[in-house]
Amino acid sequence: MKYKAIDQDDILVLQEIVGADFLIPKQELEEDYAHDELQTVHAWPDCLVQVKNKDQISQIMKYAYRMNIPVTVRGSGTGLVGGCVPIEGGILLDTSKMNRFVELDPINMTLRVEPGVLLMEIYEYVEKEGFFYAPDPGEKSATIGGNIATNAGGMRAMKYGVTRDWVRGLEVVLPNGELVSFGGKVVKNSSGYALKDLLIGSEGTLGIIVEATLKLIPLPKYSASMLIPFPNRIQAVSAVPKIITHHVLPTAVEFLEKESLRFSEEYLGKKIPHAQYDAYLLITYDGNTQSEIDYDIQRISELCVNTLGAIDVYLIDTDERKQSVWSARGAFLEAIKASTTQIDECDVVLPRSMISEYLDFTQQLSQSLQVRIPYFGHVGDGNLHIYFCKDDLEDQKWNELLTKGFEQMYQKAFELGGKVSGEHGIGYAKKSYLKEQVGPTQIQLMKGIKDTFDPTYILNPGKVIQ
Amino acid sequence: MKYKAIDQDDILVLQEIVGADFLIPKQELEEDYAHDELQTVHAWPDCLVQVKNKDQISQIMKYAYRMNIPVTVRGSGTGLVGGCVPIEGGILLDTSKMNRFVELDPINMTLRVEPGVLLMEIYEYVEKEGFFYAPDPGEKSATIGGNIATNAGGMRAMKYGVTRDWVRGLEVVLPNGELVSFGGKVVKNSSGYALKDLLIGSEGTLGIIVEATLKLIPLPKYSASMLIPFPNRIQAVSAVPKIITHHVLPTAVEFLEKESLRFSEEYLGKKIPHAQYDAYLLITYDGNTQSEIDYDIQRISELCVNTLGAIDVYLIDTDERKQSVWSARGAFLEAIKASTTQIDECDVVLPRSMISEYLDFTQQLSQSLQVRIPYFGHVGDGNLHIYFCKDDLEDQKWNELLTKGFEQMYQKAFELGGKVSGEHGIGYAKKSYLKEQVGPTQIQLMKGIKDTFDPTYILNPGKVIQ
Numbered sequence: 001m002k003y004k005a006i007d008q009d010d011i012l013v014l015q016e017i018v019g020a021d022f023l024i025p026k027q028e029l030e031e032d033y034a035h036d037e038l039q040t041v042h043a044w045p046d047c048l049v050q051v052k053n054k055d056q057i058s059q060i061m062k063y064a065y066r067m068n069i070p071v072t073v074r075g076s077g078t079g080l081v082g083g084c085v086p087i088e089g090g091i092l093l094d095t096s097k098m099n100r101f102v103e104l105d106p107i108n109m110t111l112r113v114e115p116g117v118l119l120m121e122i123y124e125y126v127e128k129e130g131f132f133y134a135p136d137p138g139e140k141s142a143t144i145g146g147n148i149a150t151n152a153g154g155m156r157a158m159k160y161g162v163t164r165d166w167v168r169g170l171e172v173v174l175p176n177g178e179l180v181s182f183g184g185k186v187v188k189n190s191s192g193y194a195l196k197d198l199l200i201g202s203e204g205t206l207g208i209i210v211e212a213t214l215k216l217i218p219l220p221k222y223s224a225s226m227l228i229p230f231p232n233r234i235q236a237v238s239a240v241p242k243i244i245t246h247h248v249l250p251t252a253v254e255f256l257e258k259e260s261l262r263f264s265e266e267y268l269g270k271k272i273p274h275a276q277y278d279a280y281l282l283i284t285y286d287g288n289t290q291s292e293i294d295y296d297i298q299r300i301s302e303l304c305v306n307t308l309g310a311i312d313v314y315l316i317d318t319d320e321r322k323q324s325v326w327s328a329r330g331a332f333l334e335a336i337k338a339s340t341t342q343i344d345e346c347d348v349v350l351p352r353s354m355i356s357e358y359l360d361f362t363q364q365l366s367q368s369l370q371v372r373i374p375y376f377g378h379v380g381d382g383n384l385h386i387y388f389c390k391d392d393l394e395d396q397k398w399n400e401l402l403t404k405g406f407e408q409m410y411q412k413a414f415e416l417g418g419k420v421s422g423e424h425g426i427g428y429a430k431k432s433y434l435k436e437q438v439g440p441t442q443i444q445l446m447k448g449i450k451d452t453f454d455p456t457y458i459l460n461p462g463k464v465i466q
Numbered sequence: 467m468k469y470k471a472i473d474q475d476d477i478l479v480l481q482e483i484v485g486a487d488f489l490i491p492k493q494e495l496e497e498d499y500a501h502d503e504l505q506t507v508h509a510w511p512d513c514l515v516q517v518k519n520k521d522q523i524s525q526i527m528k529y530a531y532r533m534n535i536p537v538t539v540r541g542s543g544t545g546l547v548g549g550c551v552p553i554e555g556g557i558l559l560d561t562s563k564m565n566r567f568v569e570l571d572p573i574n575m576t577l578r579v580e581p582g583v584l585l586m587e588i589y590e591y592v593e594k595e596g597f598f599y600a601p602d603p604g605e606k607s608a609t610i611g612g613n614i615a616t617n618a619g620g621m622r623a624m625k626y627g628v629t630r631d632w633v634r635g636l637e638v639v640l641p642n643g644e645l646v647s648f649g650g651k652v653v654k655n656s657s658g659y660a661l662k663d664l665l666i667g668s669e670g671t672l673g674i675i676v677e678a679t680l681k682l683i684p685l686p687k688y689s690a691s692m693l694i695p696f697p698n699r700i701q702a703v704s705a706v707p708k709i710i711t712h713h714v715l716p717t718a719v720e721f722l723e724k725e726s727l728r729f730s731e732e733y734l735g736k737k738i739p740h741a742q743y744d745a746y747l748l749i750t751y752d753g754n755t756q757s758e759i760d761y762d763i764q765r766i767s768e769l770c771v772n773t774l775g776a777i778d779v780y781l782i783d784t785d786e787r788k789q790s791v792w793s794a795r796g797a798f799l800e801a802i803k804a805s806t807t808q809i810d811e812c813d814v815v816l817p818r819s820m821i822s823e824y825l826d827f828t829q830q831l832s833q834s835l836q837v838r839i840p841y842f843g844h845v846g847d848g849n850l851h852i853y854f855c856k857d858d859l860e861d862q863k864w865n866e867l868l869t870k871g872f873e874q875m876y877q878k879a880f881e882l883g884g885k886v887s888g889e890h891g892i893g894y895a896k897k898s899y900l901k902e903q904v905g906p907t908q909i910q911l912m913k914g915i916k917d918t919f920d921p922t923y924i925l926n927p928g929k930v931i932q
Contacts, residue, residue: 107707107819108848130711153654162654164663165631180907185817187847188619188628188888190667192900192930193912197630197663201656217715241573245596248754249683288714292758351651353573381653382574422654434658441646446659448918452911464658 001457003088004068006046014049014091017059022050022097032077033092034085037139040344041082041428045072045092052097054171054179054210061208062177064091070461071175073204075116075143080345081427083150083203088461093208095145101125102211108185109216110168115145115209122214131216134160136252137423138330145209151201153423155252155284158244158380162423164200169213172199175454185213198449203425204460206453222293223251223286225316227325228304229277233257236279237356239308240379243283244352246303248296253380254282254329255355260336260376264328267335272328273321274314281379282316282329332376333385340372342390344402344429348413349422352382361412362386369401383422410436426464434464467923469554470534472512480515480557483525488516488563498543499558500551503605506810507548507894511538511558518563520637520645520676527674528643530557536927537641539670541582541609546811547893549616549669554927559674561611567591568677574651575682576634581611581675588680597682600626602718603889604796611675617667619889621718621750624710624846628889630666635679638665641920651679664915669891670926672919688759689717689752691782693791694770695743699723702745703822705774706845709749710818712769714762719846720748720795721821726802726842730794733801738794739787740780747845748782748795798842799851806838808856810868810895814879815888818848827878828852835867849888876902892930900930 004010015023025047034044051057064071070090077084086092095116102112104126111126111133120140122133136154137147146152148170153162160166169183182196183189189196199207230236240253261275281304285296297315304310316325337343350358359375366373372391377384388405390398410420410433420426420433435443446465450457457466470476481489491513500510517523530537536556543550552558561582568578570592577592577599586606588599602620603613612618614636619628626632635649648662649655655662665673696702706719727741747770751762763781770776782791803809816824825841832839838857843850854871856864876886876899886892886899901909912931916923923932 105817105819106711108817109711110817151656151660153656157654161627161631164660165627174907178907180905182908184883184885186815186883186885186888187818188623188815188844188849189885190617190619190813190889190891191886192892192904192908193672193915194617194630194660194663194667195908195911197660198915201660206659218711220714245572245575245684248686287758289758289761292753292755295755347656349652349654351571351574351576352653353571378654383654417650417652419650419652419655420657422652423656425656426658438658439646441640441644442648442658442661445661445918449659449664449915452914452918 001461003070003090003458006069006090010067010069011047013063014047014060017056018049018051024048036077036079036082036084038080038343038345041085041087043085043087044089045086046089048092048094050094050097054173057093057173057208057210058177058179060091060093061173061175064458065176065456068456068458070458072460073208075146076118076141078139078142079146079150079427080347080424081429083425083427083463085428087428096143098210104129105185110185111214111216113144113212113214115143115212117144118142119144119147126216127219130219132219133166133214133216135163135166138333144212148200148209148212149202149204150423150425153378153381153383155254155378157378158253159249159251164197166215167196167200167212168215170196170199170209171211172207173210174207175456175459179210183213201425203427203464205450205464206459220286221288222290223284224293224297225282225284225322225325226297226301227274227314227316228281228283229274229311230279230281230309231311233279233359234356235309236281237359237379239281239304239310240355241352242308243300243303244380250380251284251286255377255379256280256282256329257376259374260332261328263335263339263374264331267331267338268327272324277311282325336374336387336389340389340391342398343387346386346406346409347383347421347424348386348409348418349383350413350416350418352379354416354418355379355382355384358384358412358416362409365405365408369405371401371405428463431464467927469536469556469924472535472556476533476535477513479529480513480526483522484515484517490514499540502543502545502548502550504546504809504811507551507553509551509553510555511552512555514558514560516560516563520639523559523639523674523676524643524645526557526559527639527641530924531642531922534922534924536924538926539674541612542584542607544605544608545612545616545893546813546890547895549891549893549929551894553894562609564676570595571651576651577680577682579610579678579680581609581678583610584608585610585613592682593685596685598685599632599680599682601629601632604799610678614666614675614678615668615670616889616891619844619847619849621720621844623844624719625715625717630663632681633662633666633678634681636662636665636675637677638673639676640673641922641925645676649679667891669893669930671916671930672925686752687754688756689750690759690763691748691750691788691791692763692767693740693780693782694747694749695740695777696745696747696775697777699745699825700822701775702747703825703845705747705770705776706821707818708774709766709769710846716846717750717752721843721845722746722748722795723842725840726798727794729801729805729840730797733797733804734793738790743777748791802840802853802855806855806857808864809853812852812872812875813849813887813890814852814875814884815849816879816882816884818845820882820884821845821848821850824850824878824882828875831871831874835871837867837871894929897930
């Protein structure tokens with residue numbers, strides 16, 4: 001695609017729309033805006049435009065559409081696949097200042113928000129009113145717009161589903177600047193093709209999310225977590241399906257290993273209780289009576305210790321313990337980053353029955369390539385986060401091993417019925433693996449959809465299927 | 467669109483694919499195949515083809531694609547908007563003999579089925595293994611293929627979501643005969659555009675579902691229902707949001723009126739207990755401990771009687787009572803049909819806060835038009851089923867009143883934030899209302915999607931957006 005390069009006339013028009021203070025030209029921009037959290041993809045926009053409302057976005061898109069200027073949307077920039085990196089330059093449209101709570105509707109149990117509201121702000125806002133927004137991606141400073149764009153998953157997906165399941169309606173600005181509304185406050189909808197569901201997970205390539213109507217439920221009144229050490233990874237991972245099908249659905253089942261905990265201890269600079277074992281499951285139950293939770297905890301404790309080979313069961317019941325264990329879990333990505341010079345990530349999702357075999361494969365690959373590959377994961381839902389660490393490898397060697405290693409990782413995942421991405425998306429970094437996974441027919445269907453929504457390819461160019 | 471009319475050569479080719487016994491030409495076909503359950507749309511296919519596997523479907527589509535012959539898919543024919551009626555003639559592709567259970571995977575908690583498996587067969591199959599498939603559309607003899615094609619909802623949607631939320635993967639034959647696979651056994655997926663979710667609810671216009679991988683969860687061990695009479699409709703309906711937000715999410719909240727119960731009593735030929743009151747809520751809770759359910763029942767009973775004006779609370783606890791009440795609820799549609807000469811249906815879904823206002827409007831409309839308009843509904847999720855009854859009206863008058871009445875019903879629904887269809891789809895009968903609701907831009911986007919999947923418009927022509 002060939003786009004118009006931004007010149008001074010364009011800058012003046014954009015300044016007119018957003019105000020001079022909210023347009024920052026490339027030469028004055030911080031380097032942060034040229035990459036996302038993982039920093040594997042780098043590119044500078046011609047300018048950053050900080051928008052305050054949907055009307056500004058509509059005006060900008062009308063102009064960009066007419067002038068053929070590429071536009072890439074950015075929220076908090078916490079993505080891991082380069083999805084918000086403006087690889088064709090043009091306008092980087094920053095929605096982080098669109099962070100109003102528009103309406104909490106207690107009767108329809110919906111929350112209307114602008115796209116720049118942060119995930120952690122949503123929890124705080126609704127929980128004090130007795131409501132619950134269940135999706136629980138690890139990065140709480142992500143914007144809800146970014147969560148919707150990637151169909152973010154998180155730790156509670158096995159019980160509560162992913163972001164898509166919690167979005168009832170979307171307002172979207174199309175590439176030509178037109179504002180459209182999909183869905184609404186309704187619980188059911190079978191009125192034509194599922195445009196809302198198609199927009200969710202389309203990573204800013206089909207339209208710009210300018211408002212979302214989220215589903216809420218009454219806040220579960222009680223929850224409890226257990227940290228369960230096992231002698232080794234195989235026993236821990238093999239226990240998961242048995243735990244899940246034995247009784248009721250846990251809220252979350254996370255898998256931790258000694259190595260990840262050690263990174264977290266170093267990174268956080270403090271000890272984590274019971275961190276001496278090789279492998280752990282961290283299991284949470286929630287419910288509306290204490291007796292129900294007690295019953296869940298008791299049944300699963302007995303099962304783990306009596307039948308599944310667990311060493312012990314530690315109840316994470318005091319505030320101090322909760323803080324300690326969950327902050328360790330929350331710090332994994334940062335801790336792994338801090339442990340090395342550079343990382344790249346593989347966010348595969350597999351049928352949960354295949355996790356153990358896949359982690360075996362990963363360990364063998366680590367040995368054969370001589371690359372350190374720590375991982376952690378949502379084993380309950382089959383989604384693993386696996387990190388290749390550069391350590392002291394030279395650039396050329398690192399790139400070679402990374403290419404070779406990733407090809408093998410994804411190939412193995414596809415063989416086992418897995419997908420490229422469970423929750424981080426395709427963005428720029430994983431495009432070739434998506435093509436390999438779904439094949440030319442599905443890529444053609446996706447391109448047809450892109451052509452329909454964005455015929456001149458000005459929205460987030462070069463991403464997902466391009 | 468101009469299609470090739472089927473001739474004897476085509477018949478021979480199709481017979482070759484499926485066997486002579488499984489092709490029934492128009493002249494030998496029962497009249498049932500010229501309409502669906504509601505019978506508001508009539509059209510004959512040139513032939514009915516009963517397929518037994520995906521390979522036959524692929525061969526048929528390759529031929530139909532080459533020859534430009536329209537193909538309409540039919541399951542049990544229980545639809546209510548003419549979605550499976552072959553309005554351009556051609557091939558009526560009957561998938562009801564593709565009714566194999568392919569695999570129950572207890573570890574990944576998934577069920578793979580062919581599209582012709584009936585909803586009631588799925589419940590029976592999975593519940594005896596301790597699993598639960600939650601979507602609960604009223605028509606249990608519908609096929610799962612039809613449920614997926616319309617994104618069917620049902621009574622448990624407020625707690626468990628709709629069919630889309632329970633489909634992890636789809637195998638689909640595209641109009642050109644190619645077999646593709648979307649999703650799989652994975653719990654999360656953020657790998658390119660959501661083609662699976664787009665296929666769901668596309669009413670057989672984008673591809674033919676040849677296999678589905680459904681999500682299961684452990685079967686809740688206990689459930690209990692209450693029949694709660696109120697002095698009038700307004701009090702009953704107004705109680706719903708308070709019940710829902712007061713405590714935990716009920717599994718289902720159904721609204722019944724004396725009139726519907728009376729139809730059911732007549733239709734079933736037996737008395738329903740406690741049927742003397744004007745308005746009722748039928749509320750269900752489920753869970754995994756008896757104490758939890760007891761607690762739910764007690765809290766909601768107290769709330770209803772002490773605060774919300776309920777007359778009493780009848781626990782539907784014995785098998786006899788369950789059978790009696792649920793068979794009455796299940797018979798509503800049949801009973802309303804039996805009470806008149808002809809009906810047409812409005813399946814609107816509204817924000818649940820708008821139900822009371824909308825039912826007021828419906829009653830006023832019934833009086834002003836002098837048409838009997840009984841209704842019932844899933845008030846918990848805002849989805850109403852409203853029936854215009856012809857009774858002894860003359861055809862011309864009936865058509866006039868129906869057109870006028872439906873226009874007003876949908877117009878009012880849109881004003882209140884409602885949608886054309888909660889769960890029955892658009893099919894042929896509701897196309898004009900969809901256009902009115904979503905406007906030309908969204909219709910154009912949907913047409914672009916149709917062009918991408920089915921460029922020659924041979925699949926279920928004349929439906930949804932055409």
